[in-house]
Amino acid sequence: MTKQYSLGFISHSQFEKEMRSPIWWEHLTTEKQNHPLIKEYIFEQEFGSHTFLESADTHLIGLGCKVLDRISLLNLSDIVVSLKPKDEWEYMRPGSTLIGWFNHLPLSPKNLTNITNIKFLDLEYLNTHAEGRQQKILYRNAYVAGECGVAQTLAELQKLDPSSPAIAQSGRLAVVLGYGNMGRGATAELLSQGVERVVVFTQRQPIVVEDKLAGVEYRQMEYSLGNTYELFSEGSKQPLIDGILAEADIIVNTTIPSQIQEKWIFVPENSFHQLKANMAFIDPVHKCGHGADFTHVTELEEPVKLIRKANHSIWYNGCNAMPSYRPAYASYTISQGLLDHLDSLLEAVAGDRKVFSMSKSVVSD
Numbered sequence: 233m234t235k236q237y238s239l240g241f242i243s244h245s246q247f248e249k250e251m252r253s254p255i256w257w258e259h260l261t262t263e264k265q266n267h268p269l270i271k272e273y274i275f276e277q278e279f280g281s282h283t284f285l286e287s288a289d290t291h292l293i294g295l296g297c298k299v300l301d302r303i304s305l306l307n308l309s310d311i312v313v314s315l316k317p318k319d320e321w322e323y324m325r326p327g328s329t330l331i332g333w334f335n336h337l338p339l340s341p342k343n344l345t346n347i348t349n350i351k352f353l354d355l356e357y358l359n360t361h362a363e364g365r366q367q368k369i370l371y372r373n374a375y376v377a378g379e380c381g382v383a384q385t386l387a388e389l390q391k392l393d394p395s396s397p398a399i400a401q402s403g404r405l406a407v408v409l410g411y412g413n414m415g416r417g418a419t420a421e422l423l424s425q426g427v428e429r430v431v432v433f434t435q436r437q438p439i440v441v442e443d444k445l446a447g448v449e450y451r452q453m454e455y456s457l458g459n460t461y462e463l464f465s466e467g468s469k470q471p472l473i474d475g476i477l478a479e480a481d482i483i484v485n486t487t488i489p490s491q492i493q494e495k496w497i498f499v500p501e502n503s504f505h506q507l508k509a510n511m512a513f514i515d516p517v518h519k520c521g522h523g524a525d526f527t528h529v530t531e532l533e534e535p536v537k538l539i540r541k542a543n544h545s546i547w548y549n550g551c552n553a554m555p556s557y558r559p560a561y562a563s564y565t566i567s568q569g570l571l572d573h574l575d576s577l578l579e580a581v582a583g584d585r586k587v588f589s590m591s592k593s594v595v596s597d
Contacts, residue, residue: 240309251559378417410487
């Protein structure tokens with residue numbers, strides 16, 4: 233007999249300023265509700281009230297879903313989706329699965345001790361086949377991350393430092409490093425924000441880049457021997473930091489590390505002073521040490537912060553605080569990804585594609 237699952241959704245994280253919800257209830261079509269592998273949908277009480285400024289409980293009950301308090305949901309669900317878990321595993325029953333992002337935790341789930349057979353699936357590593365290729369289940373969310381990283385940074389700088397060249401200078405130059413979904417979102421937002429000159433670097437030759445945006449310059453880069461270079465048509469090359477990055481008012485890092493290339497270096501450690509004073513470095517990838525030695529996940533309470541070395545400073549957004557920025561829009565996109573690729577999600581739960589599987593307890597020191 234085919235196993236069926238109780239699928240539970242936590243309304244929003246208990247971490248401060250995390251406002252996103254994993255589901256927008258209007259995406260729950262009859263087809264998705266009658267999925268052969270889902271026995272019931274369970275939602276946390278007051279679902280969506282933080283994100284959409286209204287509770288969907290009555291609507292969800294009308295659809296035949298259960299609406300329960302947080303602890304009951306965790307006790308009863310075979311699968312729990314919580315975008316940024318805090319301690320959900322402490323209340324889940326053995327054999328259940330927790331799906332979410334985990335990079336905000338002081339220690340990753342693989343460092344938890346005595347967990348009783350809880351499977352942890354990280355949304356960052358769950359894939360599906362979409363648009364002719366293998367992509368993350370939430371690949372559309374990367375576009376939103378690029379958009380929101382730019383929009384939030386410029387909005388914060390209007391308050392923090394309106395004299396920053398990222399805000400005040402006419403003829404602003406923005407450089408986008410990478411042109412996947414995240415890079416496309418960042419580029420589109422820079423154009424909508426009125427940035428006068430946008431240059432995008434990819435590993436591909438500009439002539440083969442798809443989905444180009446009007447008014448954007450496309451160039452080629454490569455990583456070699458601890459530095460990233462711009463490749464010129466005549467065959468020469470120059471470190472990005474010695475050329476265009478030193479001129480940039482805004483830099484957006486959207487280059488994703490891979491097994492082949494675990495990190496890129498755009499700003500070597502001894503080149504920080506070459507960046508324009510008080511420019512904006514926007515980092516939706518926020519992988520520590522990837523891009524520059526100063527890259528990291530920023531605190532939710534301080535989305536954009538000043539990084540100072542000696543007498544030189546820049547503004548940096550590690551983009552962990554984006555949940556408080558356009559949360560309804562982000563939630564809508566996440567919901568689409570989760571429900572459109574429900575089969576891939578359930579396949580990961582049933583199969584061996586897991587990030588961590590271990591056994592219940594307190595986080596170790």
